[in-house]
Amino acid sequence: MELTQALIAYGLAKRSGLRHVTYVSVYKADQFIEVPHFANKYAVEEAIRAGGMPYTILRPAYFTQNERSLRPALTELSVYPTPAGNEGVAVVDVRDLAEAATISLTEEGHNGKAYDLVSSEMLTGPEAAATWSRLLRKQIAYAGHADFDAFEAQLREAGSPSWRAWDLRITFEGFIERGFTNTEDQAARFGALLGHPPRRYSSFAEELASEWAAA
Numbered sequence: 001m002e003l004t005q006a007l008i009a010y011g012l013a014k015r016s017g018l019r020h021v022t023y024v025s026v027y028k029a030d031q032f033i034e035v036p037h038f039a040n041k042y043a044v045e046e047a048i049r050a051g052g053m054p055y056t057i058l059r060p061a062y063f064t065q066n067e068r069s070l071r072p073a074l075t076e077l078s079v080y081p082t083p084a085g086n087e088g089v090a091v092v093d094v095r096d097l098a099e100a101a102t103i104s105l106t107e108e109g110h111n112g113k114a115y116d117l118v119s120s121e122m123l124t125g126p127e128a129a130a131t132w133s134r135l136l137r138k139q140i141a142y143a144g145h146a147d148f149d150a151f152e153a154q155l156r157e158a159g160s161p162s163w164r165a166w167d168l169r170i171t172f173e174g175f176i177e178r179g180f181t182n183t184e185d186q187a188a189r190f191g192a193l194l195g196h197p198p199r200r201y202s203s204f205a206e207e208l209a210s211e212w213a214a215a
Contacts, residue, residue: 003040007047020054020111022104024097027061027090027116027182032174036167045114056104057114060097061090061182062123064204071212078138080129081154083145083172088122090182093199100193117190118182121200131202135209145176 006023013021025041032038048055066082073081097117104110129142145151148169155165174180191197 006044014053022056022101025059027059035171054111056110060117061092064091064093064201079141079143081143084123084125085145085176088181090118091123091201092117096198116186118186119198120187131205
């Protein structure tokens with residue numbers, strides 16, 4: 001459905017005579033093509049490249065704002081449940097994504113370019129648990145990443161459709177097995193696009209913890 005909707009939107013944009021399209025894909029879309037979400041994004045990228053319309057492709061990493069859904073696990077169970085592993089998962093703040101999209105649509109020089117939207121600070125399970133331990137002032141354990149059967153089951157129990165739970169499972173399995181890290185050069189290139197350093201995971205975590213405390 002994601003692929004169909006994106007291609008329809010792109011076709012309508014061409015028919016309407018729009019001068020430029022910016023597509024929000026996903027970081028390393030071409031390296032996880034067995035994952036439905038990534039495969040859909042990469043197929044749309046290829047269609048846009050072949051479509052003849054001026055374009056920019058944005059490839060955001062894991063959204064820091066995804067952490068909003070972890071409040072019960074963090075505050076009630078004292079567990080950081082995301083199987084992020086120990087090597088580092090590239091992240092991006094959605095506010096930086098919004099800025100990048102605006103820049104690509106309103107400024108010259110971005111036609112035909114693809115940007116990796118990544119922060120200089122990556123996410124790991126142990127470091128995330130340590131960050132939340134400090135912010136919540138209690139011990140937060142990292143749930144680990146060995147048992148993906150249990151991870152998928154937890155997603156289903158939390159209300160995720162079966163297809164979504166499987167998609168997320170093989171996404172994080174891929175992160176652990178093949179890596180989802182970024183380089184300082186990639187973060188610096190993104191910062192040059194924004195005109196400021198990309199927002200960091202720890203900074204968003206501090207904002208979120210303050211928000212929860214005030215609620």
